[in-house]
Amino acid sequence: MRKAVNDINRCVACGVCAGECPREAISIYKGCYAVIDTAKCVGCGICQRACPAGSVKVEEV
Amino acid sequence: MASRKRKHWYDYLWIWTIIYFALGFFNILFAWLGMIDFILPLIFAIAGGNKWFCNHMCGRGQLFMVLGRSLKCSRRKQAPSWISSKWFRYGFLTFFMTMFGTMIFQTYLVFSGAGSLRKVIKLFWTFKVPWKWAYNGSILPDWVAQFGFGFYSLMLTSTLIGLIVMAIYKERTWCSFCPMGTMTQGICKIKARRG
Ligand code: SF4
Ligand code: SF4
Ligand code: SF4
Numbered sequence: 001m002r003k004a005v006n007d008i009n010r011c012v013a014c015g016v017c018a019g020e021c022p023r024e025a026i027s028i029y030k031g032c033y034a035v036i037d038t039a040k041c042v043g044c045g046i047c048q049r050a051c052p053a054g055s056v057k058v059e060e061v
Numbered sequence: 062m063a064s065r066k067r068k069h070w071y072d073y074l075w076i077w078t079i080i081y082f083a084l085g086f087f088n089i090l091f092a093w094l095g096m097i098d099f100i101l102p103l104i105f106a107i108a109g110g111n112k113w114f115c116n117h118m119c120g121r122g123q124l125f126m127v128l129g130r131s132l133k134c135s136r137r138k139q140a141p142s143w144i145s146s147k148w149f150r151y152g153f154l155t156f157f158m159t160m161f162g163t164m165i166f167q168t169y170l171v172f173s174g175a176g177s178l179r180k181v182i183k184l185f186w187t188f189k190v191p192w193k194w195a196y197n198g199s200i201l202p203d204w205v206a207q208f209g210f211g212f213y214s215l216m217l218t219s220t221l222i223g224l225i226v227m228a229i230y231k232e233r234t235w236c237s238f239c240p241m242g243t244m245t246q247g248i249c250k251i252k253a254r255r256g
Contacts, residue, residue, distance in 0.1 A: 012243070012246060013112050013115070013242075013249070014115055014122070014233060016122075016233050019116070019117075028111070028116055030110055030253040031106060031110055031246060031248075050231065052145065052237040054140070054145070
């Protein structure tokens with residue numbers, strides 16, 4: 001299954017991905033980085049295309 | 062696409078960003094209002110340990126989204142990774158704070174009488190643009206206006222950089238190295254580690 005995976009060392013916690021995700025699967029953990037709820041994520045890749053830091057990517061998991 | 066979600070009042074704060082620059086164009090004292098965008102994110106980070114400002118309220122970030130996405134002014138290409146690397150982000154934050162300090166010092170010079178009010182906007186910390194029309198004196202001391210010119214310069218410069226990277230790369234590329242964003246994330250990380 002393809003799911004969004006975030007590199008928390010790259011993530012700038014801007015929240016662009018969270019705002020764009022159609023499934024509302026992303027939240028910003030304590031202002032530090034984006035966390036993806038894999039149960040909600042459908043792997044559409046919208047977050048990946050929007051992320052300015054190239055931090056979140058859809059991968060086979 | 063954004064229309065699928067319920068809109069909140071704070072989704073329209075990009076209009077505030079435009080109003081801010083328009084007001085400062087006519088009267089530089091309005092530049093002071095930009096302090097809201099400096100203090101609010103810090104309050105959220107220090108008191109709340111979150112980036113709620115960046116995530117929901119930042120008019121600048123929203124403006125890049127409106128221009129870049131809705132008005133298609135962005136190539137929407139991934140920026141090179143060094144732009145969002147830690148050394149560049151913290152380096153840019155350091156540079157920005159140094160420039161902020163210089164601006165405060167210039168305000169102090171006018172306050173102390175050692176310098177006089179200069180009605181110019183400095184773009185990219187280099188190019189001086191005459192901005193005479195924006196201030197014709199007021200009951201306030203000159204240093205208040207000097208801070209306005211300095212602060213407006215900073216706001217305009219950072220927005221212009223943001224617009225350039227928006228056009229070349231993704232809409233909100235500015236957010237990946239924005240000094241406010243770096244600072245608030247840094248505060249949040251320290252807070253999260255302390256528990
Ligand atoms: S891949 Fe799609 S569903 Fe999954 S987190 Fe990203 S935007 Fe949301
Ligand atoms: S858009 Fe990218 S950098 Fe911003 S919070 Fe999401 S994963 Fe992190
Ligand atoms: S990173 Fe900067 S420009 Fe982006 S949302 Fe945060 S404060 Fe606004």
